[in-house]
Amino acid sequence: MNYRRSFFIVTCLAFGFAFLYIPILSMVVFSFNASKLVTVWDAANSPTLKWYYSLLNNEEILDAAWISLKVAVINASGSVILGTLAGFGLARFGQFRGRFTLNAMTTAPLVMPEVITGLSLLLLFVALEQSIGWPAGRGITTMTIGHMTFSMAYVTVVVQSRMATFDTALEEAAMDLGARPLKVFFVITLPIIFPAILSGWLLAFTLSWDDLVISSFTSGPGSSTLPMVVFSKVRLGVSPEINVLATLTMTVVTLMIVGVSFWFSRAGKLEGAAA
Amino acid sequence: MRRVSPLRRVGVTGRGLVVLFPYLWLLLFLLVPFVIVLKISFSDVDLAIPPYRPLIEWIGKNSLAIKLNLNNYAFLFTDSLYISAFLNSIKVAFISTLLCLIIGYPIAYGIARSSATSRNLLLLLVVLPFWTSLLLRVYAWIGLLKANGVINNILIWLGVIHEPLTMLYTPFAMYVGIVYSYLPFLILPLYANLEKMDWQLLEAAEDLGCRPWQAFYKITLPLSRNGILAGSMLVFIPAVGEFVIPALLGGPNALMIGRVLWDEFFSNRAWPVASAVAILLLILLVPFMMWYQSVQARESAGAR
Numbered sequence: 001m002n003y004r005r006s007f008f009i010v011t012c013l014a015f016g017f018a019f020l021y022i023p024i025l026s027m028v029v030f031s032f033n034a035s036k037l038v039t040v041w042d043a044a045n046s047p048t049l050k051w052y053y054s055l056l057n058n059e060e061i062l063d064a065a066w067i068s069l070k071v072a073v074i075n076a077s078g079s080v081i082l083g084t085l086a087g088f089g090l091a092r093f094g095q096f097r098g099r100f101t102l103n104a105m106t107t108a109p110l111v112m113p114e115v116i117t118g119l120s121l122l123l124l125f126v127a128l129e130q131s132i133g134w135p136a137g138r139g140i141t142t143m144t145i146g147h148m149t150f151s152m153a154y155v156t157v158v159v160q161s162r163m164a165t166f167d168t169a170l171e172e173a174a175m176d177l178g179a180r181p182l183k184v185f186f187v188i189t190l191p192i193i194f195p196a197i198l199s200g201w202l203l204a205f206t207l208s209w210d211d212l213v214i215s216s217f218t219s220g221p222g223s224s225t226l227p228m229v230v231f232s233k234v235r236l237g238v239s240p241e242i243n244v245l246a247t248l249t250m251t252v253v254t255l256m257i258v259g260v261s262f263w264f265s266r267a268g269k270l271e272g273a274a275a
Numbered sequence: 276m277r278r279v280s281p282l283r284r285v286g287v288t289g290r291g292l293v294v295l296f297p298y299l300w301l302l303l304f305l306l307v308p309f310v311i312v313l314k315i316s317f318s319d320v321d322l323a324i325p326p327y328r329p330l331i332e333w334i335g336k337n338s339l340a341i342k343l344n345l346n347n348y349a350f351l352f353t354d355s356l357y358i359s360a361f362l363n364s365i366k367v368a369f370i371s372t373l374l375c376l377i378i379g380y381p382i383a384y385g386i387a388r389s390s391a392t393s394r395n396l397l398l399l400l401v402v403l404p405f406w407t408s409l410l411l412r413v414y415a416w417i418g419l420l421k422a423n424g425v426i427n428n429i430l431i432w433l434g435v436i437h438e439p440l441t442m443l444y445t446p447f448a449m450y451v452g453i454v455y456s457y458l459p460f461l462i463l464p465l466y467a468n469l470e471k472m473d474w475q476l477l478e479a480a481e482d483l484g485c486r487p488w489q490a491f492y493k494i495t496l497p498l499s500r501n502g503i504l505a506g507s508m509l510v511f512i513p514a515v516g517e518f519v520i521p522a523l524l525g526g527p528n529a530l531m532i533g534r535v536l537w538d539e540f541f542s543n544r545a546w547p548v549a550s551a552v553a554i555l556l557l558i559l560l561v562p563f564m565m566w567y568q569s570v571q572a573r574e575s576a577g578a579r
Contacts, residue, residue, distance in 0.1 A: 006487070009388065012381030013397070019378070020404050020458065023415035026425055030418065040423060086297035093290055098298060105301040107568050111509060113516020113560070115533045116553045119540060120308030123550070126325045127311050149304040152297065164575065181289055210408040213518055217540075227410050234414050234523060238421070246411040253406045261399060 024250060031243035051240040055248075058241060060229055068209055068226040071140055075147040076205040082148065083155025083200055088189070090156065091163030109150035110157070118217030121146045125218065138220035146218040147208040154207060155200035162196035195264055202256065309557070316550035317343045326544050347551035357535065357552065361559070364532040367446075367521075368514035371453040372461075372507050378454065379461040379506065384495070386462075387469035398466070405459040413452050413523050420448050420524070444526025452520040457513070461506035468502025468574065469495075501574045508567040512560055532556055 031052070034045035055061060086106055090099070109117065125135055125142050135142050170192070174184045190197075212227040219225065233239050319328040319342075334340045351357040386397045404412060419425045420442040427439040442448055472495065480490040518533035525531065532552065540549040 009381055009385040012378075013385040016378060016382040016385075016458075017397075017400060019455065020400070023412060023419055023455070024404065024407070026419060027411070027415045040428070082297045082300055085293050089290070089294035089297070093294070096290070096294070098294070102294060102298050102301070104568065105305050106297075107571070108564060109305065111512040111560075111564055111567060113513055113518075113533055113556065115516050115518050115536045116312075116557060117305075119536065119549060119553050120312045121304065123311045123315055123546070124304065124308040130325070145304060149301070152300070156297070161575075206406050210410065212410055213537075227408065230410055230414070231519070231523075234410070234417070238414070238418055242411070242414055243418075246408070246415065249411060250407050254403060257399065257403060257406055261395075265395070 024246075027243045027246040028250065031240070031247040033240065033243075036240060051244045055241045055244045061226070061241070061245070064224050064226040064229040067140065067223055071144050071147060071215075071225065072205045072208040074144050075151055075208040076201045078144070078148045079151035079155050079204040080197055080201045083152040083204075084159050084193075084197055086152065086156040087159030087163060088185075091160045106153045106156040109153035112150075114150075114211075114213035117150060118146070118214040121149065121214065122217040138218055139223040142218045142220070143215050143223065143225070144208075146214045147204075147211060150214065151204035151207050154203050155197075158196050158200045158203065159193060162193050166192055195267070198260070202260065206253070312550045312553050315547055316347055316554050317345070318547050319344050319346075320545055320547055325546065327546050344547075347547045348555075350548065351551055351555065356530070357532075360530045360532045360535045361555070363530045364515045364517075365559075367449065367453070367531065368511050368517075371450060371457065371514050372511045374450065374454045375458055375461040375510050376503065376507060379458055379465060380503075382458075383462045383465035383469055383502075383506075386466050387472065388474075401459050401462050401466075409456055410519060412456060413520055416448065416452055416455065416524060417443060420451070443524065444529075446525070446529065449521055449525040449529055452524040453514055453517060456520060457510040460509040464505040464509065464574075465499065465502040468499050468505070472498060501570050504570045505567065505574060508563060508570065512563050512567065515560060516556055 030041075032047035032049070033041055034048045034050065035042035086102060089096070090103060090106070093099070121142075122138075125138060128134060129136060170188050171184050174188050175181070179187065210227060211225075212231050215225045215228055216231075219228065230242060230245065233242060314330055315327055318330050320326060321328045330341055330343065332340050332342070382401070386394055386401070389397060417424070421427075422439045422441065422443070424443070426442070427436075430436045431439065476494050476498075477490050480494055481487065485493065516533040516536075517531060518537050521529040521531040521534050522537070525534075536549050536552045536556070539545045539552060
């Protein structure tokens, strides 16, 4: 590709990335600000780690983070199982009865406004509790079910698109050599789509960790997640601790994503060298 | 002869079992809830827990009464608040989608025309904000836009303005928030489409005397149609029902339907009215969702 990028395109890229990153960087910078006024830089006492200490001693935030973590881990694991099954079926089974519905049901949550999903799930849980007594009240269980319903759709898409690009000859060869379908799946298919499954797990974890709307509808008393606590704080105005929380989140996510993509590109190169 | 498992004899196949679990899960937690929302949108408000009356009631001996209450819908069409919230949501989502396209297209194009190594880095930079919390990124704009916020402080320091500008809690802030949050959703499908483009077509056009802008308008733009549609739909559909961004950046007058639904539910405890709002919103958005699905199907068919 010897087509050189025009000056116009380079300028657009520069402005685009500045737009994406300036807000994030401003939170990082102001997380070290001593002033309680958040956006007014207190040059005399900054940089300081005092809001970091205060965040790490904030019981309300820590409790909420613990609940969020539990929900996110269970959600990610459950979504990966359901999403892999759905993605595998959609990619490999050709036309089957119910394919259209399954496809529609795994696409809908990607674009569905969260207020609709949240409201409908809550009404389902209330109706179920009235008629069969389960789930009794709302809390971590109902939130996790809600998160899994939309997270699995994302996992399905990731797994399905990975399945669509890999060579089915490997699976067929194993079948010809007498491996049963279940064995083929675990010995051939699973290792090949593992990167997609891992990405799916991380994606499902993040979606759940960040979700405010569906959690608000499906949570009960005493089970506020981190985004719910942050939302109620932010509604009252800016708070220096939120900048710290944002900085920590950003750091963890960046390390994770960079690490995973580095590992993938290395694994990809090794695979390429072996072939 | 192959052994036939007892399950297969009753018509249950391994394949069937694989898709059965996700299928049942989505049926129970995605499809059935919509039926319940539809049902509750036809019921009366009640001062009870849960705050609505059942549709089907036993009245006296052996007689069943089904009462469909259309008042909730009538109410939505008579009170101008709801209609203007619907119209305003569509307007805001439409303008935001256009803005995302104007900002996002050159970015997607630029990434698609980069060398393979810088392409991966640039893509990573687009995806990274998407992985960090939406709530925190919206919150960042409060710090930038408020009266004594970063932008006003810089402008005053530079001497461009003397009084701080009112930016937070205005429609402007809401547009900035929506465009900012949804931009990666537009760039990614558009990039995936542009990446497959045969750039030699552009060179051929230029060799034949086309100006670069003409070549873009006549070749690149029509060929990237599916990417534009898919990306726009990923912005437009969720933006119509957006709640968090108008609630945090839009101020009290930002009339968005997602926020109206939230307030009806949480503040007024009017579950039937909230359900009716959800049903109307769904009716409005389902055609777009089906359009999105057909565009996606065309894209993946074209990829092979």
